[in-house]
Amino acid sequence: MEQPVQTETWKARSLEELVRILHQIFSEDKVSVEEVQALMESYESNPEEWLKYAKFDQYRYTRNLVDSGNGKFNLMILCWGEGHGSSIHDHTDSHCFMKILQGNLKETLFEWPEKKGNGEMTKKSERVLRENQCAYINDSIGLHRVENISHTETAVSLHLYSPPFDTCNTFDQRTGHKHKVTMTFYSQYGERTLC
Amino acid sequence: LPAGLSQWFPALEVLDVSGTGLAEMGAELLSLPCLHTLLAKNNRLGGPGSLPKGLGQAPLASSLRVLNLSGNRFADVPPVLLRLRGLRSLSLGGNRLHSIPPDIQELRSLEFLYLGGNFITSIPPELAKLPSLKYLVLCDNKIQSIPPQLAQLHSLRSLSLHNNLLTYLPREILNLVHLEELSLRGNPLVVRFVRDLTYNPPSLQELAGRTVKTRNVPYTPSDLPETLVRYLSLASNCPNPKCGGVYFDSCVRQIKFVDFCGKYRLPLMHYLCSPECSSPFSSASQSSTSQSESDSEDEASVAAHRMQKVLLG
Numbered sequence: 001m002e003q004p005v006q007t008e009t010w011k012a013r014s015l016e017e018l019v020r021i022l023h024q025i026f027s028e029d030k031v032s033v034e035e036v037q038a039l040m041e042s043y044e045s046n047p048e049e050w051l052k053y054a055k056f057d058q059y060r061y062t063r064n065l066v067d068s069g070n071g072k073f074n075l076m077i078l079c080w081g082e083g084h085g086s087s088i089h090d091h092t093d094s095h096c097f098m099k100i101l102q103g104n105l106k107e108t109l110f111e112w113p114e115k116k117g118n119g120e121m122t123k124k125s126e127r128v129l130r131e132n133q134c135a136y137i138n139d140s141i142g143l144h145r146v147e148n149i150s151h152t153e154t155a156v157s158l159h160l161y162s163p164p165f166d167t168c169n170t171f172d173q174r175t176g177h178k179h180k181v182t183m184t185f186y187s188q189y190g191e192r193t194l195c
Numbered sequence: 196l197p198a199g200l201s202q203w204f205p206a207l208e209v210l211d212v213s214g215t216g217l218a219e220m221g222a223e224l225l226s227l228p229c230l231h232t233l234l235a236k237n238n239r240l241g242g243p244g245s246l247p248k249g250l251g252q253a254p255l256a257s258s259l260r261v262l263n264l265s266g267n268r269f270a271d272v273p274p275v276l277l278r279l280r281g282l283r284s285l286s287l288g289g290n291r292l293h294s295i296p297p298d299i300q301e302l303r304s305l306e307f308l309y310l311g312g313n314f315i316t317s318i319p320p321e322l323a324k325l326p327s328l329k330y331l332v333l334c335d336n337k338i339q340s341i342p343p344q345l346a347q348l349h350s351l352r353s354l355s356l357h358n359n360l361l362t363y364l365p366r367e368i369l370n371l372v373h374l375e376e377l378s379l380r381g382n383p384l385v386v387r388f389v390r391d392l393t394y395n396p397p398s399l400q401e402l403a404g405r406t407v408k409t410r411n412v413p414y415t416p417s418d419l420p421e422t423l424v425r426y427l428s429l430a431s432n433c434p435n436p437k438c439g440g441v442y443f444d445s446c447v448r449q450i451k452f453v454d455f456c457g458k459y460r461l462p463l464m465h466y467l468c469s470p471e472c473s474s475p476f477s478s479a480s481q482s483s484t485s486q487s488e489s490d491s492e493d494e495a496s497v498a499a500h501r502m503q504k505v506l507l508g
Binding site: 058059060082083085149150151152173174 | 265335378
């Protein structure tokens with residue numbers, strides 16, 4: 001993904017259509033970030049269409065694979081119970097789109113820690129994303145933590161990562177120290193995966 | 196709740212009255228013999244009459260498994276709630292609680308307890324008497340310390356403590372064998388050894404008690420007043436392996452940093468019997484502990500292997 005190409009204005013009328021258009025967009029050599037973000041936002045969340053992927057775990061948030069984009073991208077649904085949050089993490093040189101399907105998620109952006117950093121990481125900004133909004137991040141923008149800060153509502157989000165990746169670094173907010181983690185799927189294509 | 200509810204739906208198992216503005220749930224609940232799930236979040240419950248009197252005697256007391264009262268106005272946990280002996284999951288997230296009643300221990304079947312988003316300042320040690328508790332959420336409160344007794348929660352798998360006022364944890368936290376997730380971000384955890392911990396010199400009673408214990412002075416209940424016999428039984432062993440000593444009330448609280456696989460350093464509070472009783476590796480004058488003491492290192496590497504998902508931040 002480099003310079004913006006001729007951007008179309010897509011409207012995805014269903015999750016199925018969203019996936020189909022994504023396949024179309026990603027079959028090209030050049031893909032526009034703005035185009036993908038607008039497409040993701042255009043889809044109006046309809047729980048009937050994604051409920052089968054939305055498997056919650058009571059202890060932590062889950063990652064549920066929806067489509068593997070012919071190897072060009074991973075599309076997955078994340079389910080966040082009340083109070084569930086992620087660590088601060090990077091995106092392994094990939095592009096990350098995050099669209100809220102239900103509830104709200106707080107995104108806190110952080111600066112990359114200094115090379116020999118040994119102090120508290122610097123918060124850049126934070127915002128609460130509402131239903132149907134779509135955020136974008138990549139490593140050049142920074143790092144982020146995503147959390148469901150509600151104590152009464154669950155949250156569901158749709159994520160697109162391109163190229164797909166299964167490892168990333170998590171960061172200790174107090175020291176900036178990083179540590180590589182492998183991510184796994186709680187379910188794939190609607191089926192629970194046991195590992 | 197509509198009158199006659201139990202007549203129309205006698206076999207009701209799940210009742211969801213969330214987001215209905217309910218301020219009271221009355222006697223209609225008492226005659227629902229099959230109800231196992233009651234969801235009443237985001238209402239106006241919290242005043243007297245929120246839960247019906249007689250709840251303890253109703254079939255509900257043994258049939259109810261899941262109760263969600265999050266997003267209401269409870270300033271304290273209604274005592275009648277603690278009579279729900281069969282309860283497995285309780286949520287009081289996002290209310291106005293300032294404390295947790297010690298009688299919470301009556302909810303013997305509790306596995307899931309969500310108390311995030313309140314104004315809780317401390318945790319009663321009685322909470323540790325819940326034998327089946329697997330998931331405990333205390334995030335977004337005002338908690339300043341964790342009682343060491345919490346380490347008795349043998350079934351605990353996930354502990355959420357983020358966004359509180361914790362400066363350290365009790366070292367006993369390492370004993371939670373099944374703990375896989377621990378969230379601690381947003382706490383003012385000390386990052387450096389705290390120099391000025393006060394030490395109250397031991398009383399004469401304590402000094403005598405220490406001598407009796409360390410010198411193994413024999414005694415029987417007929418030798419001493421009952422209060423002193425009980426006092427002697429409360430002796431704690433000094434964790435310093437090089438000291439065989441005991442202490443009662445007077446101890447030095449020391450913060451030791453325990454490494455988890457070299458990734459996270461948790462400040463753990465432990466008690467030594469005197470300021471002189473530190474091992475050669477750490478003393479009151481050390482500014483930061485880059486080396487852990489050998490005993491805590493062994494414990495830490497075992498605990499770290501278990502606590503793979505320590506979410507510090």
